[in-house]
Amino acid sequence: MQVTPARSGDVDVWDRSEMEPRIRHILERTVRLRDTGPYRPKSDAEVTAMLTGFFAAKGLEGIAITDVERMSGGASKEQFAFTLTHRETPQGERLVLRMDPLEAIAQTCRGREGEIQSIMGNHMPVAPVRWFDADGDLLGQPAVILGFVRGVTQPSEGGSGGVSGMGGRLGSLIDRLAPQYIDALATTHRFDWSRAHLRFFDAPRADSNQAAIWQVNWWSQVWWDCLVEPVPVVALAERWLRENAPLCDRPMLVHGDLRMGNFMFEEPSGTFTAVLDWELAHIGDFHEDIAWTMQKLFGAWGDDGVFLVSGLLPRDDFIAQYQAASGNRIDPVRLHYYEVLNAYKCAVMDLGQAMRASIASNNHQEVVLTWLGSAGAVFLSHIVQLIRKG
């Protein structure tokens, strides 16, 4: 493995303290609270009581919580739809509560999710953020409360996929969905975060390897904090990622999980109604988003046997259309690096965090986490292929 030579603005690639402060807070909180489990899925009555207390603390009067309905989807947050009625909204409003169980496949921050989703609502369709409780001070556990958005993530007819939107088929809607998908990626990366006064985010230095090392330190800390069974190629990948960390000339907003299953659209028009799941958003290298969506597990095979990125476009078409829409040039070396990083992240989530949450019984759907964990070796195989290629 060739080691990338250090530049003047670079950080020490082995300095594990090089991490975005809010991420460090979340990871340390996870470890601190781990032993307070096991987590028990919330009942409708418990959710009603939590929400009533929350809205009272927010100063609402004449509160009624009705039609509480547990939602499926995702492998991370416990989600409920409900209707809120209070003195100023007697007609009621349908909302979604998205809250953290004690541990999930990805430990993230509802403050970051609420903040960025709220701002990005000015630039693309997203579920409107009504409230968030970053550290669970009022609700008892961190949560974000969103406006209810109608739509589907898979076509109702013939598009059913597997767990978390993976492996589905978007069928005849592909031509309508693909341009909107490209536009969502380009809009995210064009967003001027430097003027946004973000409270829950910090930005890595430009023209430095800091963006890459922050990510490596985030996910390697998750791995070592969660370790159930050592996996040699995961340790090797960490070493490779440190020794090959590339420069990021211009940090941009990265969605972190923009792929099939995380955009919602209405039928039959195919018009986007919401770009979902901003929980992994951060300021970093846009190649991370491009490499993420190109992973095989998040794509599908077309009828002609061609692999479709996010179930929408052949790889070359995807790259060409993204570059045209965003004005960003994709650097193959950085793309390759972030392909390794993303395969590593997925392995860490599936074989590290998901397994630890399951063993501790700290989630509301361990049976899903162990199912996803059983796919972790797909990413190990991918890491080997990528490191050999590089």
Added chain:
Amino acid sequence: MLPNIDLRIANMIKALEQVVLPALPRDQRLARDQAMLVAGHLRMMGEQWKSALRYEQVALDDLQGLARHLLPDAPALLADDLKAALSMAQACDRVSVTAIERANIDLGHAVDAVILGGKDHAPLPPESIDALLNYALRHARRERSWFKANRLDPDQHDLPDLETMLAEAD
């Protein structure tokens, strides 16, 4: 042993699919999803349980082979730990899944320490990296085959069935 494990697993799947799931309201999607996944897990376990001991033995043998490859070039202090973990693994009770799992974990920690090169991050020789990548590909293929029935693997059609995979390891 009656009723045997195969029969009980088959009965549980039937109960879930033909009684529990139809009784769940259509709008209880999380409960329905989880019930279907439980049936899926049970179906996989039904295929796996008789081979679980053999699978763990093969995994430990392969990890021991990797450890022996890494040993000559490992920094002295880490080599001592690796040698000790290797001896423990060789001495473990090979008819106990629990004992083999423990040995795999202990040896894995010693291998990880060598990969990361200790406090000074000692360089990994190219031969060690080759050995690691070869091992990793075998390990990943073994695990992907073991869990092939989850149908999440985009290349599942290239994977052998469990019997063939274990026979290949012999």
